Amino acid sequence: MTRMPKPLLEVRGLKKYFEIRKGFLMRTVGWVKAVDGVDLAVYPLETLGLVGESGCGKTTVGLCIARLYEVTSGKIYFQGADLTSLAGEKLRAMRRNIQLVFQDPQSSLDPRMTIKRSVGAPLAIHGLAKGRALEERVADLLRMVGLDPQHMNRYPHEFSGGQRQRIGIARALALSPKLLILDEPTSALDVSVQSQILNLLRDLQQRLRLSYLFISHDLGVVRYMSSRIAVMYLGKIVELAPSEDLFCMPLHPYTQALLSSIPSTNPAHRAMRVTLEGDIPSPANPPSGCRFHTRCTYARAECAKLEPALQDAAAGRYVACHFPLSNSR
Amino acid sequence: MGEKLLLQVEDLHTYFYTLQGVIKAIDGVNLCVREGEILGLVGESGCGKSVTALSILGLVPSPPGRVEGGRILFEGEDLLAKTPAEMRSIRGSRIAMIFQEPMSSLNPVFRIGDQMIEVIKLHKKVSTGSARIQALEMLHEVRMPDPEAVLAKYPFQLSGGMLQRVMIAIALSCEPSLLLADEPTTALDVTVQAQILNLMKDLIRKRNAAVLLITHALGVVAQTCDAVSVMYAGTVVESGSVESIFRSPAHPYTRGLMECIPDPSRKSDKLKIIPGTVPDPVNPPPGCRFHPRCYKATATCSQIRPDPVRVGPGHVVCCHYPEEG
Numbered sequence A: 001m002t003r004m005p006k007p008l009l010e011v012r013g014l015k016k017y018f019e020i021r022k023g024f025l026m027r028t029v030g031w032v033k034a035v036d037g038v039d040l041a042v043y044p045l046e047t048l049g050l051v052g053e054s055g056c057g058k059t060t061v062g063l064c065i066a067r068l069y070e071v072t073s074g075k076i077y078f079q080g081a082d083l084t085s086l087a088g089e090k091l092r093a094m095r096r097n098i099q100l101v102f103q104d105p106q107s108s109l110d111p112r113m114t115i116k117r118s119v120g121a122p123l124a125i126h127g128l129a130k131g132r133a134l135e136e137r138v139a140d141l142l143r144m145v146g147l148d149p150q151h152m153n154r155y156p157h158e159f160s161g162g163q164r165q166r167i168g169i170a171r172a173l174a175l176s177p178k179l180l181i182l183d184e185p186t187s188a189l190d191v192s193v194q195s196q197i198l199n200l201l202r203d204l205q206q207r208l209r210l211s212y213l214f215i216s217h218d219l220g221v222v223r224y225m226s227s228r229i230a231v232m233y234l235g236k237i238v239e240l241a242p243s244e245d246l247f248c249m250p251l252h253p254y255t256q257a258l259l260s261s262i263p264s265t266n267p268a269h270r271a272m273r274v275t276l277e278g279d280i281p282s283p284a285n286p287p288s289g290c291r292f293h294t295r296c297t298y299a300r301a302e303c304a305k306l307e308p309a310l311q312d313a314a315a316g317r318y319v320a321c322h323f324p325l326s327n328s329r
Numbered sequence B: 001m002g003e004k005l006l007l008q009v010e011d012l013h014t015y016f017y018t019l020q021g022v023i024k025a026i027d028g029v030n031l032c033v034r035e036g037e038i039l040g041l042v043g044e045s046g047c048g049k050s051v052t053a054l055s056i057l058g059l060v061p062s063p064p065g066r067v068e069g070g071r072i073l074f075e076g077e078d079l080l081a082k083t084p085a086e087m088r089s090i091r092g093s094r095i096a097m098i099f100q101e102p103m104s105s106l107n108p109v110f111r112i113g114d115q116m117i118e119v120i121k122l123h124k125k126v127s128t129g130s131a132r133i134q135a136l137e138m139l140h141e142v143r144m145p146d147p148e149a150v151l152a153k154y155p156f157q158l159s160g161g162m163l164q165r166v167m168i169a170i171a172l173s174c175e176p177s178l179l180l181a182d183e184p185t186t187a188l189d190v191t192v193q194a195q196i197l198n199l200m201k202d203l204i205r206k207r208n209a210a211v212l213l214i215t216h217a218l219g220v221v222a223q224t225c226d227a228v229s230v231m232y233a234g235t236v237v238e239s240g241s242v243e244s245i246f247r248s249p250a251h252p253y254t255r256g257l258m259e260c261i262p263d264p265s266r267k268s269d270k271l272k273i274i275p276g277t278v279p280d281p282v283n284p285p286p287g288c289r290f291h292p293r294c295y296k297a298t299a300t301c302s303q304i305r306p307d308p309v310r311v312g313p314g315h316v317v318c319c320h321y322p323e324e325g
Helices: A058-065 A088-094 A115-125 A131-144 A161-173 A193-208 A217-226 A244-248 A253-263 B049-057 B085-092 B110-122 B129-140 B147-151 B160-172 B190-207 B218-224 B242-247 B250-260 B301-302
Strands: A009-022 A027-042 A045-052 A073-078 A098-101 A179-182 A211-216 A230-234 A236-242 B005-018 B021-034 B038-041 B065-074 B095-098 B178-184 B210-215 B227-232 B235-241 B310-312 B313-317
Touching: A027 A045, A027 A058, A027 B085, A045 A058, A045 A088, A045 A217, A058 A131, A058 A211, A058 B147, A073 A098, A088 A098, A098 A161, A115 A131, A115 A161, A131 A161, A131 A211, A131 B129, A131 B250, A161 A193, A179 B313, A193 A211, A211 A217, A236 A244, A253 B190, A253 B227, B005 B049, B005 B210, B021 B038, B021 B049, B021 B065, B021 B210, B021 B227, B021 B235, B038 B218, B038 B235, B049 B065, B049 B095, B049 B210, B065 B250, B095 B160, B110 B129, B110 B147, B110 B160, B110 B310, B129 B147, B129 B160, B190 B210, B190 B218, B210 B218, B218 B235, B218 B242, B227 B250, B235 B250, B301 B313
Parallel strands: A045 A211, A045 A230, A098 A179, A179 A211, B038 B210, B038 B227, B095 B178, B178 B210
Antiparallel strands: A009 A027, A009 A073, A230 A236, B005 B021, B005 B065, B227 B235, B235 B313, B310 B313
16 A cells, blocks of 8 residues: 555544542542553545444544543544644634544434434534524535435434434534544444445545544444454454455454454355354453453463554554464464 | 244234334234244344244233234144233243343342242242252353352343353253244344354254244354244245355345345445335335335235245245346
8 A cells, every 4th residue: 555645633542541439439449441552543535444342442432532532641633733632612623523423313313303403503503504504504414415305394203213324424514524433323223224324424435525433343334334444452452454454364363253253144154163252351450461362262371461562564554462363374 | 953843823913003003013924943943033123023022922012012813833732822821831941032132131139040040940840959950050051151150140240241141041941942032142242142152053952942033133144043034024025944045035125135234254345225214014015015115116016915936945935026046
């Protein structure tokens, strides 16, 4: 890959810890290390997929980037400006560029607001349009996501799940953002509707020249959407690679296990599965050394002692493993 | 796998009477499960797959629901003719069930051990001591780490995967001949899903029990089941062996469903879509229920409901124009 423009978004050493409080005085007794040192970059017009199992911290990364969580430490640069140091009016202006689409459109839309108010809310908050102009902009946005603008005075409950997700996308596009953070945008939808939404997102990306951070646990969906993919495990990125390379030749044992856990729709491929033993450890008390060593089939003594850093593995690939897989295995 | 039929559902109708009108959740479903077979029942949400399971178990909430017609034959007996008391003794012993959310199927204020022992005592008439031993054996069998300690734990102290193991242990503790599993792995992560599916398959094969596995995930069906029935809007549109359905899906809906899932094993350019959404169950379309979304629908499709057609050995499809090859 020769493409090396400046990243639109760059995250360096991102950490987000949540306090565990207990007892009558609610003393802090520990920390849940939801995100523990994440580095990633999203380049203009690309889709970076962020995959991992529940509790690995992928949603927290998205919410930190949107500054909906205060970060514990680390830097987030958007077009070169550090988001973590912004406040007040400057933060609000920067937020126009980064918008979110959530998993469950049922709970992310206010049931008592017409969709005109919901989709128009960002415009009203930022003072960009009102009255007739606002109505026209909302109509444009609804058309853009394939909904009939005549329905703008209806309430969310009058729409199906797929239509509601279209409304959520229209709202996210209201401020003409440059980056969309898509947090499991199709996980609550049926497969026949999921494909409609995925295709819509790809069309919109081309048409509006958007960049996506696509967060999902569904590897098939991530492969379809992303140019590059980052795999997270217990608050850390264990592997980052162009999506085709990742799927054809995973370097991290966790990535390999994750790929082989996907139930293939080909009944003939039954035998070739490597399944992981055990559950994900608790992020409040992660294992020493490499966090994956407790479930890794290739773990050796030093894996429990030394934590591997995310290292350059050539050809735009990065892996955090002492003994990365290679062709020979 | 035996050739003997274990469960046979014939022309089942289950309706819900609501203020919005009569919801025909199930409108003529036919299914059969052979002894020792794993049958996958697939479809999108609202197609009636869970209501089918509830109808078999005699657990349709009434009112508003009612089984309006059809027969459910289990080991030769018609379950619809049973009294509530007879059904209660069948459920949990001869037909067991596992639901999607293990957290909400277990009582949060009782220990795991007490809940397991209760089921065993209820159906087997044994002492608490021997029920406890059996509970421990079952936890061993579902490969639960440290079963002794788990007996004394409360549900919230276990992870989703561990709870689903407990549910499987409870379901299999009375040696059922049929297990109904409604989306047993949907709430779990993929790595844990793979463990649970493998475990379920092993234990079922060992006991020669049959499973009706309800799921929306075609991958799960392809990996786990022997046969499949595909449901759409309250009817079964296609059924056959896993091999023949995945090799040559004959119903346009089945084919569409397979093509619109992004395949993780290869790069796809543009996803196929099924246009539109699942129809309103109060006013389902006349004729073939899929015709408003079907690319090959004709006037016949909107008027006449298609009868089952045989397209291969044991492969049946309800379509006027089945796909070929």
